[in-house]
Amino acid sequence: MAADTGTAVAPILAAEHVSLRFGGVRALTEVSFEVRRGEVFSIIGPNGAGKTSMVNCISGRYRPTEGRIRFDGADITRVPTRKRAAVGIGRTFQNLALFGHMTVLDNIMVGRHHLLKHGFWTGMPYWLGGAQQEEIRHRREVEEIIDFLEIQHVRKATAGTLSYGLRKRVELARAVALKPKLILLDEPMAGMNLEEKEDMARFILDLNEEWGMTVLMIEHDMGVVMDISHRVMVLDFGRKIAEGTPEAVLADPHVRRAYLGEADEVVHDLDEPVTA
Amino acid sequence: MDWSLLLQLTLNGLIVGALYGVVAMSFVLIYKASQVVNFAQGEFLLVGAWVCWWMLTEWQLPFWAGFLFTLAFMTLFGIILQVVVLRPLIGEPVISVIMATIGLGIFFQALMKWIFGVFAKPFPPIFTTERINLLGLEVQTVYLLSLGISVLIMAGFAWFFTASKHGLAMRATAFDQQVAQSLGVSVPKVFAMSWAISAVVSAVAGVVVGVVNGVSSALSFYGIKVFPAVILGGLDSVVGAVLGGLIVGVLENWAQYLDANWLNWGNMYSIAPFYALILILLVKPYGLFGTKNIERV
Amino acid sequence: QPIPLGHLMDLSGGTSDVGTPFAQGVNDTFAWVNKTRNGVAGRSVNVLAHDYGYQAPRAVSQYQAWSRDRVVGIMGWGTADTEALVRFVTRDRIPYVSGSYSAALTDAAGKSGRQGVEATPYNFFYGPSYSDALRAMLQWAADDWKAKGKPGRPKYVHMGANHPYPNSPKAAGEALAQELGFDVLSPVTFALTPGDYTAQCLTLKNQGANYAYLGNTAGSNISVLRACQTAGVDVQFLGNVWGMDENAMKAAGTAADGVVFPVRTAAVWGAQAPGMANVQAISRISDAAGTAYRPVHYVAGICSAMLMVEAMETAAANGGQVTGERIRDGFYARKDWIPKGFEGVCVPSTFTANDHRGQLNVTLYRSRVAGDTSQGSVKDLVAAGTIKLEPVTTVALPRKAEWLGW
Amino acid sequence: MSAALQMTASSALLEVNNIEVVYNDVILVLRGLSLSVPQGKIVALLGANGAGKSTTLKAISGLLKTEEGAVTRGEIRFGGDRIDGIDPHVIVRRGIFQVMEGRRIISDMTCLENLRLGAFIRSDKEVTRDIEMVYSYFPRLKERTGLAGYLSGGEQQMLAIGRALMARPKLILMDEPSMGLSPLLVKEVFGIIRKLNEDLGITILLVEQNARMALSVASYGYVMEQGKVVLDGTAEALASNEDVKEFYLGGHGAERKSFRNLKSYKRRKRWL
Amino acid sequence: MPSLAPAGDYRSSYREDMTIFLTRNSRIGLLIGIVLVACAPLALGRYELGLLINIGFLGIAALGLNILVGFTGQISIGHAAFFGFGAFMSAWLHERWHIPVVFCIPLAGIATALIGLVFGAPAARLKGLYLAIATLAAQFILEDFFARAQWFTGGVAGRITEPFELFGWRADREESYLYVVLAAVIVMYAFAANLMRTRDGRALVAVRDHYLSAEVMGVNLAYYRTLSFGIASFYAGVGGALYAHYLLFVSVEAFNILFSIQFLGMVIIGGLGSIMGSLMGAAFMVLLPEVVQVGADALAGGAIDRALKLGSSISFLREMAVGLAIILFLIFEPNGIVHRWQLIKAYWKLYPYSH
Numbered sequence A: 001m002a003a004d005t006g007t008a009v010a011p012i013l014a015a016e017h018v019s020l021r022f023g024g025v026r027a028l029t030e031v032s033f034e035v036r037r038g039e040v041f042s043i044i045g046p047n048g049a050g051k052t053s054m055v056n057c058i059s060g061r062y063r064p065t066e067g068r069i070r071f072d073g074a075d076i077t078r079v080p081t082r083k084r085a086a087v088g089i090g091r092t093f094q095n096l097a098l099f100g101h102m103t104v105l106d107n108i109m110v111g112r113h114h115l116l117k118h119g120f121w122t123g124m125p126y127w128l129g130g131a132q133q134e135e136i137r138h139r140r141e142v143e144e145i146i147d148f149l150e151i152q153h154v155r156k157a158t159a160g161t162l163s164y165g166l167r168k169r170v171e172l173a174r175a176v177a178l179k180p181k182l183i184l185l186d187e188p189m190a191g192m193n194l195e196e197k198e199d200m201a202r203f204i205l206d207l208n209e210e211w212g213m214t215v216l217m218i219e220h221d222m223g224v225v226m227d228i229s230h231r232v233m234v235l236d237f238g239r240k241i242a243e244g245t246p247e248a249v250l251a252d253p254h255v256r257r258a259y260l261g262e263a264d265e266v267v268h269d270l271d272e273p274v275t276a
Numbered sequence B: 001m002d003w004s005l006l007l008q009l010t011l012n013g014l015i016v017g018a019l020y021g022v023v024a025m026s027f028v029l030i031y032k033a034s035q036v037v038n039f040a041q042g043e044f045l046l047v048g049a050w051v052c053w054w055m056l057t058e059w060q061l062p063f064w065a066g067f068l069f070t071l072a073f074m075t076l077f078g079i080i081l082q083v084v085v086l087r088p089l090i091g092e093p094v095i096s097v098i099m100a101t102i103g104l105g106i107f108f109q110a111l112m113k114w115i116f117g118v119f120a121k122p123f124p125p126i127f128t129t130e131r132i133n134l135l136g137l138e139v140q141t142v143y144l145l146s147l148g149i150s151v152l153i154m155a156g157f158a159w160f161f162t163a164s165k166h167g168l169a170m171r172a173t174a175f176d177q178q179v180a181q182s183l184g185v186s187v188p189k190v191f192a193m194s195w196a197i198s199a200v201v202s203a204v205a206g207v208v209v210g211v212v213n214g215v216s217s218a219l220s221f222y223g224i225k226v227f228p229a230v231i232l233g234g235l236d237s238v239v240g241a242v243l244g245g246l247i248v249g250v251l252e253n254w255a256q257y258l259d260a261n262w263l264n265w266g267n268m269y270s271i272a273p274f275y276a277l278i279l280i281l282l283v284k285p286y287g288l289f290g291t292k293n294i295e296r297v
Numbered sequence C: 001q002p003i004p005l006g007h008l009m010d011l012s013g014g015t016s017d018v019g020t021p022f023a024q025g026v027n028d029t030f031a032w033v034n035k036t037r038n039g040v041a042g043r044s045v046n047v048l049a050h051d052y053g054y055q056a057p058r059a060v061s062q063y064q065a066w067s068r069d070r071v072v073g074i075m076g077w078g079t080a081d082t083e084a085l086v087r088f089v090t091r092d093r094i095p096y097v098s099g100s101y102s103a104a105l106t107d108a109a110g111k112s113g114r115q116g117v118e119a120t121p122y123n124f125f126y127g128p129s130y131s132d133a134l135r136a137m138l139q140w141a142a143d144d145w146k147a148k149g150k151p152g153r154p155k156y157v158h159m160g161a162n163h164p165y166p167n168s169p170k171a172a173g174e175a176l177a178q179e180l181g182f183d184v185l186s187p188v189t190f191a192l193t194p195g196d197y198t199a200q201c202l203t204l205k206n207q208g209a210n211y212a213y214l215g216n217t218a219g220s221n222i223s224v225l226r227a228c229q230t231a232g233v234d235v236q237f238l239g240n241v242w243g244m245d246e247n248a249m250k251a252a253g254t255a256a257d258g259v260v261f262p263v264r265t266a267a268v269w270g271a272q273a274p275g276m277a278n279v280q281a282i283s284r285i286s287d288a289a290g291t292a293y294r295p296v297h298y299v300a301g302i303c304s305a306m307l308m309v310e311a312m313e314t315a316a317a318n319g320g321q322v323t324g325e326r327i328r329d330g331f332y333a334r335k336d337w338i339p340k341g342f343e344g345v346c347v348p349s350t351f352t353a354n355d356h357r358g359q360l361n362v363t364l365y366r367s368r369v370a371g372d373t374s375q376g377s378v379k380d381l382v383a384a385g386t387i388k389l390e391p392v393t394t395v396a397l398p399r400k401a402e403w404l405g406w
Numbered sequence D: 001m002s003a004a005l006q007m008t009a010s011s012a013l014l015e016v017n018n019i020e021v022v023y024n025d026v027i028l029v030l031r032g033l034s035l036s037v038p039q040g041k042i043v044a045l046l047g048a049n050g051a052g053k054s055t056t057l058k059a060i061s062g063l064l065k066t067e068e069g070a071v072t073r074g075e076i077r078f079g080g081d082r083i084d085g086i087d088p089h090v091i092v093r094r095g096i097f098q099v100m101e102g103r104r105i106i107s108d109m110t111c112l113e114n115l116r117l118g119a120f121i122r123s124d125k126e127v128t129r130d131i132e133m134v135y136s137y138f139p140r141l142k143e144r145t146g147l148a149g150y151l152s153g154g155e156q157q158m159l160a161i162g163r164a165l166m167a168r169p170k171l172i173l174m175d176e177p178s179m180g181l182s183p184l185l186v187k188e189v190f191g192i193i194r195k196l197n198e199d200l201g202i203t204i205l206l207v208e209q210n211a212r213m214a215l216s217v218a219s220y221g222y223v224m225e226q227g228k229v230v231l232d233g234t235a236e237a238l239a240s241n242e243d244v245k246e247f248y249l250g251g252h253g254a255e256r257k258s259f260r261n262l263k264s265y266k267r268r269k270r271w272l
Numbered sequence E: 001m002p003s004l005a006p007a008g009d010y011r012s013s014y015r016e017d018m019t020i021f022l023t024r025n026s027r028i029g030l031l032i033g034i035v036l037v038a039c040a041p042l043a044l045g046r047y048e049l050g051l052l053i054n055i056g057f058l059g060i061a062a063l064g065l066n067i068l069v070g071f072t073g074q075i076s077i078g079h080a081a082f083f084g085f086g087a088f089m090s091a092w093l094h095e096r097w098h099i100p101v102v103f104c105i106p107l108a109g110i111a112t113a114l115i116g117l118v119f120g121a122p123a124a125r126l127k128g129l130y131l132a133i134a135t136l137a138a139q140f141i142l143e144d145f146f147a148r149a150q151w152f153t154g155g156v157a158g159r160i161t162e163p164f165e166l167f168g169w170r171a172d173r174e175e176s177y178l179y180v181v182l183a184a185v186i187v188m189y190a191f192a193a194n195l196m197r198t199r200d201g202r203a204l205v206a207v208r209d210h211y212l213s214a215e216v217m218g219v220n221l222a223y224y225r226t227l228s229f230g231i232a233s234f235y236a237g238v239g240g241a242l243y244a245h246y247l248l249f250v251s252v253e254a255f256n257i258l259f260s261i262q263f264l265g266m267v268i269i270g271g272l273g274s275i276m277g278s279l280m281g282a283a284f285m286v287l288l289p290e291v292v293q294v295g296a297d298a299l300a301g302g303a304i305d306r307a308l309k310l311g312s313s314i315s316f317l318r319e320m321a322v323g324l325a326i327i328l329f330l331i332f333e334p335n336g337i338v339h340r341w342q343l344i345k346a347y348w349k350l351y352p353y354s355h
C-alpha cells in the first residue's frame, strides 16, 4: 500500500518543532513532521492530543507559539489565515462550519472566493464589466464538484437544514472548490454510518488520486485510517509518539496503549484479515 | 485648576453614576439571561417612577407603601411583558427580540406621555432632611439612599450568578436555549424571572431619579445612558456594569468641567461618554470586564 | 365654504410642556370664533392642526402638504421651524403667526442688513421678541444690582440648549449685558429635556454668576432650578417667556421662587379685566365645566389667534378675498392693536411693513412659591396663594433701528 | 407487524406509536414511526444519515418544539403517560434526558458548572457526591479547570454524558455518543453506558453509527430509513442479519472489506 | 429532500439559473409594478405621491441597512445619522460647490460611504452587540457634529436645499420627483441584487454565518466587515440625498435615534436578508402612521374620541401604533413580510398538497 512518493520529492508541508500553548495548557510540544506531495497522511491520537490544534496551526487559526510551518517550500507560519486559501490550503472542520443560511451552491461558491476577481464595483453592474461571465465560468466548475460528490439534489437547499452526513459532504465540496494543493480533513467520517464512510473514503481517494490533492486527515476510525492513508502520525498529549506506515504505527505498543487501549475487542476489528 | 469644584463634580458623578450602575445591572441581567439588549430599560424606569408617583400623589400613600406597591407592580409588569411579548419570541433570532424591546420602548414611552402628560411632575417631599452635606457638596438624601441600595443589589447579583443554580440556568439559557431546555430549565421561567427582576431594579432607580428631578418622560434617557456604562464594563459583567456606571457618571462631570473652563462647546457633558465608549472599544473590544467569545473550530 | 388655516403644534416634543396650553388656546379661540361669530366674514375657519413634535423637518413636510391644500395662513410654533419656513411662506405668501418670538422674524423688509437675516414679510407674532424681552430683563437686572448696592460688576450668564430657540437672543443679550456693565460669563448648555443638571449648577456656582438667563422651556428649566437649589447656587434667574409659568412653578416648587420673567398678556388667569369674560368663554370650549386653570401660555395663545382672526376679517372686509397678501395687510391696518373684546387681556401690538416688532413694552413678573406644591392642582395652589405671579415692572424699550432683526 | 408491537406494553418504559413529525409545517420527516423501550434495557436505533434518528429522539424529549418541528400524529408514552406535546423541561423532570448530537456543552462555563447544571432539576444534597462519581468515570474532566469551550471534542463528549448522569434520569436518549471519540474512549464510553445500565438501572435509547458497538451493548435494535422503522429485532438477530451486516457492520462474518477497494461501484440497498 | 424550487422550472443554462428572478412571473410582476408606479401621477394626488416618494428613498436606505444587518449580521443603530450625512452632504455640495444636484446625490452617497468606513473601522474588531452599541455612539457623535458644524449643516437651524434639476427639467413637485426616486430605486435595488449574487455579496453572508470558516475560505474578515458598513452607508447617503432634495430642508433634528430605530424596524418587518423586503418594510413604516391617522380621523368627534382625547393625543397614538406594530409583527411574522409573501406563494404552488 505504501506510497510511490519517494523522499526525493520535496515535502508539500513541513512542520518544524511546532509548539502551541494556551496559558498553562500545552496543546502541542515540539511536533515535527512532513507531508509528502500526493500522499494521504493521517493524524491520530487520543482526544485532546492536539490533532485539531495542529490542523489549526496549518490553516492559520492558531499561530504556533514556537516552531515553523513550511508549505511548498515557503515559510507560512506568519501568513494570515485568509491568505492561506490562495497559498493552496483548504480544510473542513471537526464541528460543522457551513454557512447555515446560504444554499449549498453558494456555500461552495464561497470556496471560489480567492479565485474570483470581480468585487463589488464590478459586481453591482453585473452585466457590464464581466462579472456575469466570471460567475458562469466558476459555476460550471462548481457543478463538476457537485456531481463528483453526488449532492446535485440539494444544491439549492439551505445548508442549515441538511442532515449531518450531507453537511459533511457539502463542507468537503466547499474545501475542494478552493482548488487546494493540500486539503485538511478534520474527522471527515465522524457521525457517519458504514455506507457513508465508504462513500467518503471513495471521495477522499478520488481527490487524492484523480484530482491530485494531498490529503491530511484526522480520523478516529482505524479501519479508514489503515485502509486509505499512506502514512500516519500519532499524537499524544501534544507530542508526536509515532510516525510511519499504518501497519507499523498500529503495531507500536506505545500507540496501542495510549490510543487503542490494550488489545481487546475494539482492536480486533483491525486485526481481522482484510479482503483486498 | 479648581480642586474643590473638581472634587464636588467627581462626587456628584459618583453619586449619579451609582444610579447608572443600578440601571446597568438590570440591563446586564437581561443580557445574561437571553443575550438580549433591552432597549426598553429606560421605559422601565419611567413606568416605575410614574406608578410610584401616582400612588403617592393620587392615592396619598406614605412613601414606603407606595414604593413597595411599585415594586410589586413592576414584578408583575416584567412577568406580563415576558409572557405576552417575549415568550412568543423564544427561539427567534436575538435581533428580533432586541427589536421587540425597541417596540416596547416606543410603546411605553408614548403610553406614559398619553396617560400622564408631558409635564414633569414633582414627588411630594419624602425625607425630613432633604439634603445632606457631603464634603462640601449638597446631596439629596434619596441619592445617598440609592447608593446603599446599589451596593446591596450588586452583592445580590454577584451571588446570584456565581453561586445559585438559577443564576447558572440563566447563563445557560443565554448561551443556548435548546440546551438549557434539555437540562430541564424552563426557558420561559428564566426569562420571566430576569425581566421581573430587571424591571423591579430599574424601577428603584426610576423612583430615586423621580424624587430628585420630578417624573417626566425624559427619565427614559437613562436607558440610553446605560449603554456607555455597560459597554465600558463589558456587557455581561455585573461588576463591570456598576463600575461602568460610576465611570460614566464621573466622566460626564469632568467633561462638564473641561467644557465650562476651556472648550466652551457646551455639549461635552452629554457626548463625552460616547467618545469614551468608542475609545474603550478600540482598545478593549469586550469592554473592561466582558468575557471574550470562544472561537474554537 | 370654510377657510383653511394651518396650525402647527407641539403636543409631544421637546417643548410640549408649554406647547400644549398654547395650542389649546389657539384651537379654542378658532372654535369659539366659528361658534359665536360665525367664523370670519361668514365663513368658518377650518383649522388643520398638526402635532409636529417640535421637529423642524416634520414642520416643513407638513407645510408642503398644506401649501397644496392652499391654506391662507398658518399658526406656527417653534423658532427652528418658523425660520426654516421663512423662505417658503414668503414665496407662497402665507401669513405665519408663530409661537417663536425670535427677533430674526421681525425684519420684515430685510433692511437690517444683518448677516443671515432674511426679509420676513409674512411672519408675525404676538409679544415682545426674545431679544427685546431679554434686554428688558437685563435693564431690570442692572437696576436691581444697583438697588441692592452690591459691590463690583455683576456677572451675567446665558443658559440654554444648543437650539435655535434658546440661541436666538444669545448674542443680543450678551451684547447689551456688556454695555450695561455686566461681566459676561461663558454660556452654560443644558438640553431641552428634564434631567440632572447638578454639574451645570456647580459650574454656575463656581463661576459666581449673579444673573442667569434661562433660555429653555419650563420642563428643563425646572430641572436646573431644582438642581441649583440643591447645590445652593445664589443667582437671580431670568426666565424666558416660555421658561416659566404656573405649571412650572408647581413642578419646581420653592426652587422656582424669585424667578423673573416676562408675561406678554396684560392679565393672567383669574385677574379682573374687561376682556376676561371672553377668555373664559373661550376656555369653556374645551372645558365645559369651567373649572380648569389656564396658564399664561393659554391666554397668549388666545391673543395670537385673535390677531390672525382680525387680520383675516380685515382682509375679508368690503367683500375682499381672504388671501395671504390681504391678511398680511390686515396686520398693518391698526396701530396699538388690541383684538376687540380682549381689552385688558391682550397687550397692544403695532406692525408696519418694515418692522414686525409688535411690542416693545415688556412686563416682568416674579414667581412666588411659598411651601410645598406637590399636592393639589395648580388652581388650588394659586387660590391658596402658594403660587403667585407678582408683577415687577414694565420696561419700555426704544424702537432702535439697530436692534431690528436682532 | 414488527416485534416492537408484540412486546407487551406493560414492560415498556417508553413507547412511540406511529408518530409523524413535520418540520416548519411542510417537511415531513417521520412517517409513522413506532418503537418501544423496555424498562432497564438498552435499545439501539440505527439508520443512515438523515433517516430521522435525531428527530425521533427530539420528538421524545420534546426538543423538537424548539426547532419548529411538531409531532402531528401518533403518540409517545413514558411510563404509561402521554408525553408528546409536553414542554421539554417538564419531560426532563419526568426522567428523560437527552444527550444531544454534537455535544452541546455550555462553552462559556467551566466543567464543574456544566455538571452542576446537569443537576438543575434536583434539589437533593447528593449533587456533590455525584460530581465525584462523574469524575471517577471521566478523570480527565477534573483536570480541566478552564472554560468547557476550550476542551477537545472528546473531552466535550465526556462532559455531555457526565452532565446527563447528573440529572439521575430514568431514561437517557443518547445521540451518537461515540462521535469523534478515539477508539479507546469509544470503548470506555460504551463500557460506561453498559455500566450505567447495569449499576444504576438507567434505561437507554441509543442512536449510534457505530452499529457494531451499539449492538454489542444493546439488547434490542431498530433500523430506520426515511422516517420509518424497516427492521427490528434482538441485538443478536440484527447482528446476524445479512443486510445489517452488509450495510451497518461492514463485514461478512469475520471478514472486513477494505475502504480502499470500494471504488467506482455503488451498492445501495433500500428497504423502501 | 423536499425542494421548494418553484414548479415549472425549466432552466437549462447556468446563466438562466443565475437570474435574480427565478420565474418568469416574478419578472413580469416586477415590470408591472414599475409601470404602475410610473403611471401613479395620473391617478394619485400629491399627498399619496409624496408617500410613494418617501417609501422610495427610505426603501433605498433601508436596503443599505439590510445589507448590513440582514446579510452581514452586524446591527447598526446609527443608520439615520448616515442618512442625515448624505442629506447634508448633497445640500452642501450643491450650495458650496454649485455641483448639479444629479451629481450631488451619488457623490453624497460616496462621501457617506467614506464616513461609514471610518465609523465601520471598529467593526473589524468588534463583535455582535458591542458593535451595535458602537454604532449607537456613532449616532450621537454624528448628531452632535451636525448640530455644531455650522459651515456644513447650517448648525441647529438646518439648511435649505434646492430641488433636483436635469437639463432644465426641475423636479420640484411630487409628480416629477417621483421619477427621480423611481429611477434611483431601480438602480440601487438592481445593484444590491447583483451584489448579493457575486463574490463580495456571498462573502458578506459567509462572514455573518460563520466567520471563522469564511476566513479559511480566503475571506478577509476585516475588509468585509468594514465594507458592509461602507455599502450600507452608501445606500443611506443616497437615500438621504434624495430626501434632502425632496423636502428642500435638512436639519439635524430629523436624524435622531428614533429614526435609526425605524430603519431597523423596516428591515426586520420587511424581512432580514431580503432585498425586496426592505422596500416592503419601508412601505409598511410609512403607511402605518397614515393608517392610524385615518383611523383617528374616522373616530373624530365620536365618544371614543372624547374619552381618549384622540385629537390631541394623535402623536402618542401614532407612536404607540408603531411600537405595537413592530411587536405584533415580530410575534406573528418574525421572518418579515417577505416570508409571509413566500408562504402564500408556496401554498398556492403546492395546493392542494400542502405537505
Ligand SMILES: Nc1ncnc2c1ncn2[C@@H]1O[C@H](COP(=O)(O)OP(=O)(O)OP(=O)(O)O)[C@@H](O)[C@H]1O
Binding pocket: A022, A025, A026, A027, A045, A046, A047, A048, A049, A050, A051, A052, A053, A054, A094, B295, B296, D150, D151, D152, D153, D154, D155, D180, D182
Ligand atoms: N483555543 C484554545 N484555548 C485553550 N485551550 C485550547 C484551545 N484549543 C485547544 N485547547 C486545548 O488543547 C488541547 C488539544 O485540543 P485539540 O482540539 O487539538 O485536540 P484533538 O486532538 O483535536 O482532540 P479530539 O480528537 O477530541 O478532537 C485540549 O486539551 C484543548 O482543551
Ligand SMILES: Nc1ncnc2c1ncn2[C@@H]1O[C@H](COP(=O)(O)OP(=O)(O)OP(=O)(O)O)[C@@H](O)[C@H]1O
Binding pocket: A161, A162, A163, A164, A165, A166, A191, D023, D024, D027, D029, D047, D048, D049, D050, D051, D052, D053, D054, D055, D056, D067, D101, E001
Ligand atoms: N430543523 C429542521 N428543519 C428542517 N428539516 C430538518 C430539521 N432538522 C432535520 N431536518 C431534516 O430531517 C431529516 C432527518 O434529520 P435527522 O437529523 O433526524 O437525521 P438523523 O437520522 O439523525 O441523521 P444523522 O445521522 O445525519 O444525524 C433530514 O432530512 C433533515 O434534513
Ligand SMILES: CC(C)C[C@H](N)C(=O)O
Binding pocket: C015, C018, C019, C077, C078, C079, C080, C099, C100, C101, C102, C164, C165, C216, C217, C242
Ligand atoms: C419653547 C416654544 C415656545 C418654542 C418657541 N416658540 C421657539 O422659539 O422655538
Ligand SMILES: [Mg+2]
Binding pocket: A051, A052, A053, A094, D152, D153
Ligand atoms: Mg479535534
Ligand SMILES: [Mg+2]
Binding pocket: A164, D053, D054, D055, D101, D175
Ligand atoms: Mg442525527
